[in-house]
Amino acid sequence: MIAPYFRGAEGRIAARIDAIDSGIRSKIPAELEKVAVEAEKRASAKVVSLTGGLRKDAFAVANRIAGLEEEGGVLSGNIFALGQKVESIAHEVEERINRLETSLQKYERLSANLPQEKNPNGLIIAKGQAAERLLVRQNDHIGKRIIAGEEWEPHVRRAIEEAARPDGIAIDAGAYIGIHTLTMSRCFSSVHAFEPQLGIFQVLCGNLALNERLNVITHNGALYDRSIAMRLAPQDHQEVGVPMVGGDIDYNRIENAAALSFEIATPGDPHVNAIALDDLSLENVSLIKIDTQGSDLRVLAGAERTIAKSKPVVLFEWERDLAALHGATLEGFFEFFEKLDYEVKVLHETSPGRQADYIAKPRST
Incomplete structure (x- = not known):
């Protein structure tokens, strides 16, 4: 009874498979295109987002570099000014030492020519036992x-x-x-x-x-x-x-x-x-x-x-x-x-x- 039913089934099944396959094949390009478009949108948005962040970071880095360069310039100027001041002070100290040495040499020459009784007081400052300073005669x-x-x-x-x-x-x-x-x-x-x-x-x-x-x-x-x-x-x-x-x-x-x-x-x-x-x-x-x-x-x-x-x-x-x-x-x-x-x-x-x-x-x- 069922033999007639099975007769030609193979053909019908093959035809159905071909129809389904044809339908699937016709839909794939459209779906793939949608997926591609959506992926492109998402990728573009991500790129834009990342680019914006990078731009902000780059701008911040650039500003910091500029600030550091400015601070470096100020610091360099301060160091240069301080160096000049130290050099000036050292020069003044050296001049004072030279004047003092000259005065001492002059005093020694004058003292050498004075008789002992005219040496003013013969006083010097000495250190006492309790760290006090004492004027004493030599x-x-x-x-x-x-x-x-x-x-x-x-x-x-x-x-x-x-x-x-x-x-x-x-x-x-x-x-x-x-x-x-x-x-x-x-x-x-x-x-x-x-x-x-x-x-x-x-x-x-x-x-x-x-x-x-x-x-x-x-x-x-x-x-x-x-x-x-x-x-x-x-x-x-x-x-x-x-x-x-x-x-x-x-x-x-x-x-x-x-x-x-x-x-x-x-x-x-x-x-x-x-x-x-x-x-x-x-x-x-x-x-x-x-x-x-x-x-x-x-x-x-x-x-x-x-x-x-x-x-x-x-x-x-x-x-x-x-x-x-x-x-x-x-x-x-x-x-x-x-x-x-x-x-x-x-x-x-x-x-x-x-x-x-x-x-x-x-x-x-």
């Missing part, structure tokens, strides 16, 4: 020690530091060029420094100025047991030779100006004024240092009320031969301090039986 005994890097009287310096009172007043009688005055100015609120020799007093003031010690009150005069005129003692009452020029001490030739002693003047003598420390009516005196070449006990007598009131530590020097010129004995010192309830001890002995430094402290403290 020919002076103490000056030589400092120039050599030695410390002058370290036992006195230690005693001053141990007695330090930031709210107290210190007294330096016989301050000389201010070696111990400078230490006192570090340890006390204020200092009164007394130096009778005008030439030495000027150096003292110079050293205080060099080290900017504004808490020191200087006195170009002496301390004694009363207000009185005093003069430089004659040569036979001095421990060292005292060369003079034009009536004044020749500090360029004297070997130890700190050793000069003074005595009460007679009417008409060149003199300096002396006062008693008590006349200043000072409060809260914490330290008194006395080095007055023989007149130390006289100075103490003029400070008795101050000592009794403030109870300071006292440093003094005993010099047997010079003290005798002021009517003083070592027993007199001990009697003075015993009356004030002080204990006296040897601080440093320079020459046994003849010269020593002492320290006196109140027993009640």
Whole structure:
């Protein structure tokens, strides 16, 4: 029954396949064209997008390069200007050095032709043990020690530091060029420094100025047991030779100006004024240092009320031969301090039986 149905089926199937194939083939070019067009559109849009981005990036890079070139130009100009300024400063410094060398050479030539006594002061600036700057004379005994890097009287310096009172007043009688005055100015609120020799007093003031010690009150005069005129003692009452020029001490030739002693003047003598420390009516005196070449006990007598009131530590020097010129004995010192309830001890002995430094402290403290 079905045989007729299958007869000619092969032909019909083949014809159907050919028809489908023909239809597909007719549609492919159109579809392919659509796909191609769409792909081209998408590719074109992508290219446009990428091109735009690249253009923006390129523009930004170009701007940055231009900015860097501009900054480089400014920097180069600044470096060039700075180089010129440095070169100018170096040239000025070199010129100043040359002028200074020329001046020094001129000074050396002039100094070589001057006799020693006309060499102005013989002063140089040396470094002290506590890094302070000190004007000292090259020919002076103490000056030589400092120039050599030695410390002058370290036992006195230690005693001053141990007695330090930031709210107290210190007294330096016989301050000389201010070696111990400078230490006192570090340890006390204020200092009164007394130096009778005008030439030495000027150096003292110079050293205080060099080290900017504004808490020191200087006195170009002496301390004694009363207000009185005093003069430089004659040569036979001095421990060292005292060369003079034009009536004044020749500090360029004297070997130890700190050793000069003074005595009460007679009417008409060149003199300096002396006062008693008590006349200043000072409060809260914490330290008194006395080095007055023989007149130390006289100075103490003029400070008795101050000592009794403030109870300071006292440093003094005993010099047997010079003290005798002021009517003083070592027993007199001990009697003075015993009356004030002080204990006296040897601080440093320079020459046994003849010269020593002492320290006196109140027993009640």
